[in-house]
Amino acid sequence: LQAFLNRVHVVLGSESCDLDSAVSSLAMAYFLSRTSSGRLGAPLVVPVLNIPRSQFYLRADVLLLFREAGIAMETLVFRDDVDLARLYANRRLALTLVDHNQPGGAVVEVMDHHQPERTASLSCPVNVEIVASCATLVTERILSRPLEILDKQLALLLYGAMVVDSVNLSRLVGKVTVKDSQIVHMLQTQFPDLPSSGALHSALHKAKFSLSGLEMNHILLRNMKTVARGDLRAAVSVVYMSLESFLLTKNLQQQLSDFCQSQQLDAVVAMTIFSSDQSYQPVRQLVIYSPDPVLRQEISHALQNTQSPALCLSPASSPYKDILAYHQGNALASRSKLLPVLAHFLSHWCRGNGTDEQVDQSADGLPHDNGNGPPPPPMNSLVDGCPLNGDFNQEALMEKFRRMDGFGHASPEDVDSFIFKEETLKKSF
Numbered sequence: 001l002q003a004f005l006n007r008v009h010v011v012l013g014s015e016s017c018d019l020d021s022a023v024s025s026l027a028m029a030y031f032l033s034r035t036s037s038g039r040l041g042a043p044l045v046v047p048v049l050n051i052p053r054s055q056f057y058l059r060a061d062v063l064l065l066f067r068e069a070g071i072a073m074e075t076l077v078f079r080d081d082v083d084l085a086r087l088y089a090n091r092r093l094a095l096t097l098v099d100h101n102q103p104g105g106a107v108v109e110v111m112d113h114h115q116p117e118r119t120a121s122l123s124c125p126v127n128v129e130i131v132a133s134c135a136t137l138v139t140e141r142i143l144s145r146p147l148e149i150l151d152k153q154l155a156l157l158l159y160g161a162m163v164v165d166s167v168n169l170s171r172l173v174g175k176v177t178v179k180d181s182q183i184v185h186m187l188q189t190q191f192p193d194l195p196s197s198g199a200l201h202s203a204l205h206k207a208k209f210s211l212s213g214l215e216m217n218h219i220l221l222r223n224m225k226t227v228a229r230g231d232l233r234a235a236v237s238v239v240y241m242s243l244e245s246f247l248l249t250k251n252l253q254q255q256l257s258d259f260c261q262s263q264q265l266d267a268v269v270a271m272t273i274f275s276s277d278q279s280y281q282p283v284r285q286l287v288i289y290s291p292d293p294v295l296r297q298e299i300s301h302a303l304q305n306t307q308s309p310a311l312c313l314s315p316a317s318s319p320y321k322d323i324l325a326y327h328q329g330n331a332l333a334s335r336s337k338l339l340p341v342l343a344h345f346l347s348h349w350c351r352g353n354g355t356d357e358q359v360d361q362s363a364d365g366l367p368h369d370n371g372n373g374p375p376p377p378p379m380n381s382l383v384d385g386c387p388l389n390g391d392f393n394q395e396a397l398m399e400k401f402r403r404m405d406g407f408g409h410a411s412p413e414d415v416d417s418f419i420f421k422e423e424t425l426k427k428s429f
Contacts, residue, residue, distance in 0.1 A: 007043035017051040023161040024098040053078040058222040061208035099134040101177035133165035168201035180383040207239040230350035243285035284328040302345040
């Protein structure tokens with residue numbers, strides 16, 4: 001078993017762990033494991049959901065689709081189950097990134113639908129295409145190989161992610177592309193008993209926007225992405241409510257302050273989203289908070305003045321003097337468009353304040369690869385606070401695999417053949 005676990009190929013989605021990211025991680029890992037099956041020395045392929053296990057309950061739409069697809073929740077692997085930084089330091093890690101493409105060490109492949117942040121190389125092919133959903137690209141990749149691994153359960157996962165990210169293929173929202181529509185139609189044709197896209201989108205949309213029983217820190221954590229430059233760290237959280245409702249939250253300023261402190265943030269930007277009618281066209285508004293009044297104001301200026309793209313911000317009334325609020329005129333400028341603007345601002349701020357920007361971490365939680373081999377694991381690694389003493393809790397992972405496939409015992413020779421084979425995924429899905 002120790003020899004088998006010497007090399008690990010992790011498929012890692014974005015830290016928001018939204019539906020598209022979670023589905024793409026599982027589907028891509030399944031594809032890679034099937035296409036490498038039987039190769040001598042092939043590494044263990046593990047899909048890792050890029051949030052702590054304790055936060056998974058906040059992803060109501062992901063939970064809903066996974067349950068509908070019959071995924072056994074106890075078989076899922078989360079980022080606090082695996083010490084990626086230690087594996088990387090020991091040269092035992094390969095990373096495939098899906099639904100994000102930030103620079104970082106150990107990355108051997110990227111598949112994403114956001115603006116590229118890294119360039120391709122012989123050792124790391126980068127497949128970045130601006131479509132509505134990363135699941136579209138993963139499905140295309142699966143269908144490109146003669147190996148038939150796509151069944152109804154896997155199709156349901158991919159179909160659900162594409163329907164949500166394309167807003168039920170709505171051209172009014174401006175996200176869907178010809179490729180998204182073609183892939184969705186292909187799945188509908190191949191699996192005619194899939195639920196209607198309208199019904200599926202409605203159910204997942206309702207779950208995604210439900211805030212029932214959630215406190216403000218949970219709402220902000222639910223769909224948060226961070227960006228760090230030098231010693232500055234900021235977050236952008238998507239919040240599914242109107243700006244007015246958000247600002248009416250009791251003790252909001254104190255809650256935002258506590259959130260920044262607990263998450264070690266210098267600033268947080270909340271992008272509130274709600275639909276004004278049944279067309280699902282989004283209304284986007286921004287809230288900017290930082291305990292540092294100068295940083296707060298400078299972030300505001302950067303977002304107001306950016307032209308790539310122009311957010312078209314106009315001031316909105318705020319009951320708190322330390323919380324800035326804005327209506328966003330450009331409703332097509334999603335968080336993925338805002339994050340590079342914020343990252344550029346933080347870089348400029350660090351240089352202006354004499355901070356060494358080279359100490360920042362990539363979004364995959366691993367240090368940047370300078371070509372001289374991996375440095376020691378960073379203190380604020382992806383799995384900071386992970387209770388594991390080694391690279392993996394091997395017995396815990398083996399128990400997961402036994403549950404996935406119904407095996408009571410497994411030898412090292414058995415593991416390679418059953419971890420992600422078709423029967424395993426059918427029982428998980």
